[in-house]
Amino acid sequence: MREEDFSTADDEVVRFTSELIRIDTTNRGGGDGDEREAAEYVAALLDGAGLEPRLLESAPRRSNVVARIPGTDPAAPALLVHGHLDVVPADPAVWRVHPFSGEVRDGMVWGRGAIDMKDAVAMVAAVARHWSRTGRRPRRDIVLAFTADEEASAAYGAEWLVRTHPELFEGCTEAVGESGGHTEHVRTPDGRTVRLYPVAAGERGTAWLRLRATGTAGHGSRPNDDNAVRALASAVARIGDHRWPHRLTPLTRAAITEIGAAVGVKVDLDAPGFDADRDLPALLDRLGDAAGMVRGTVRESANPTMLDAGYKVNVIPGDAAAGVDGRVLPGGREAFEEALDALTGPRVDWEYEHSSPALESPVEAPIFAAMRAALLAHDPEGHVVPVCMAGGTDAKQFSELGIAGYGFTPLLMPPGLDRDGMFHGVDERVPVEALRFGVRVLDRFLAAAE
Known part of the structure; x- marks a missing residue:
């Protein structure tokens, strides 16, 4: 045409x-x-x-x-x-x-x-x-x-x-x-610039959380060991500081392997002794700029985003609440919930404010090949790679x-x-x-x- x-x-x-x-x-x-x-x-x-x-x-x-x-x-x-x-x-x-x-x-x-x-x-x-x-x-x-x-x-x-x-x-x-399907200009380890086109074949699951702590209301000038704000703040800090383990799903394995091939970095995720939690950070560093397409999808995450407590500085409130934006990889929901139970502890309750599943769709499917072909027809020197979306x-x-x-x-x-x-x-x-x-x-x- x-x-x-x-x-x-x-x-x-x-x-x-x-x-x-x-x-x-x-x-x-x-x-x-x-x-x-x-x-x-x-x-x-x-x-x-x-x-x-x-x-x-x-x-x-x-x-x-x-x-x-x-x-x-x-x-x-x-x-x-x-x-x-x-x-x-x-x-x-x-x-x-x-x-x-x-x-x-x-x-x-x-x-x-x-x-x-x-x-x-x-x-x-x-x-x-x-x-x-x-x-x-x-x-x-x-x-x-x-x-x-x-x-x-x-x-x-x-x-x-x-x-x-x-x-x-x-x-x-x-x-x-x-x-997905947009240009990412990335520098390779040998100094070249290549054009990658990430196509999303999956998404992390959504886990928007509401945390709540209750305690004894009282005057701000008096000792209070049952302080809801303190209990909530401690839980929020633990969640924010938590180091979620690295975990490779089939899609992120494909993404890292294909990105490595596009930028000239040898990737062997099946090498004897390879441990994702130990070895993946160094491998991502070797991918350079391109690692940004996968860094957000090699582990779960939980970021505190909202706080709600009190109405006056000299009044200890009887309850306090927080919002946390959690994201979960395929197959990680049970471990995510167990981690939240441990991080919030006995003083803080949590529940889902909104939850949706993680997704993975096949990269080998004809539809993915059709997307790849359409992109390469208009940019023959580009590289189309599968990725998982960090959001939803x-x-x-x-x-x-x-x-x-x-x-x-x-x-x-x-x-x-x-x-x-x-x-x-x-x-x-x-x-x-x-x-x-x-x-x-x-x-x-x-x-x-x-």
Whole structure:
């Protein structure tokens, strides 16, 4: 297909990204969100592509959009393509441009959601409309799902869709969604720079925790050995200081091995005497910059994030609470819970505020080969490697329907632009050329995916 055939899609993907950013879909958690206007906007784009989008609300203004693109092979399993419409909060006072301006400046589209993940929604919509204009059709049915509430618990989005409308995903065996397929420029030990494209084939499980300690309330000037704040603070400090053991899952083993091959570092995780907890840190150091793609997924984690206690400095409160963001590797839930019991001790109780499973999808599957082929067709000198995501996405909810999930939002990122640092960060932006690259890769992948 000639390059000029994408001229309309090139213009549309930039415009769609900008216009979606201008729709404020901030999700503050606790049910405080509003995706209605963005959902209506996306539904109109898909309607313009000849599709029949359904706008589904789990609560007033908590809106989701689902549509199906018929494939040419009715016997082929369907493929789910999902993305979320909500974004995390942004403070305009600390941004160079207003976070909801969608301004195009210096070859970039700026604003909250430019990377996470209104860019992906715009790319998929642009591909669907490109197919409508050119008559191009995928082999498999493609189910499109653009959801609410991913930036919180997914209770108003993917979780609700899976629970109340599973028929919309009938026939879907695999899914592609947030993150993965973007360029990582890394320095090799011998001084070269290579381009890696990590594709997510798994996610750590979510374990958001609420800790609570109770004690005896009293005057702040008097001795008190039953102080809830002190008990909680000690537990939080123990959790923060805990060194979680290194542990290699099949996916992280594949990731380290393939990354090593790409950067010229010999990796033999089956060498006699290799011990992950002892030897892995040195091996990751040898991988150099590339180690950043796996450091967050070779162990469990639990980071204290919230504290809530007291109402006056001279009053010892009778209770105290804390929040901890825990993440768990596949097969690690039981050990994680045992560690939390020990770290919190007898004075502090803990419970899950939100929990979702860890995921691993096969790297040897034809769909992974199709993603690799689509990326290499547009960057033949790149290296596509599997990774596990440190965080989580709506793939966890869709996995309840037996759908294997992958992270694939292709973007050609320039050197020096820290894509990962812009997730939930300040001055989030995406290069115009990255969006256009993504449209071409998605067009190739989605049309031909086995």
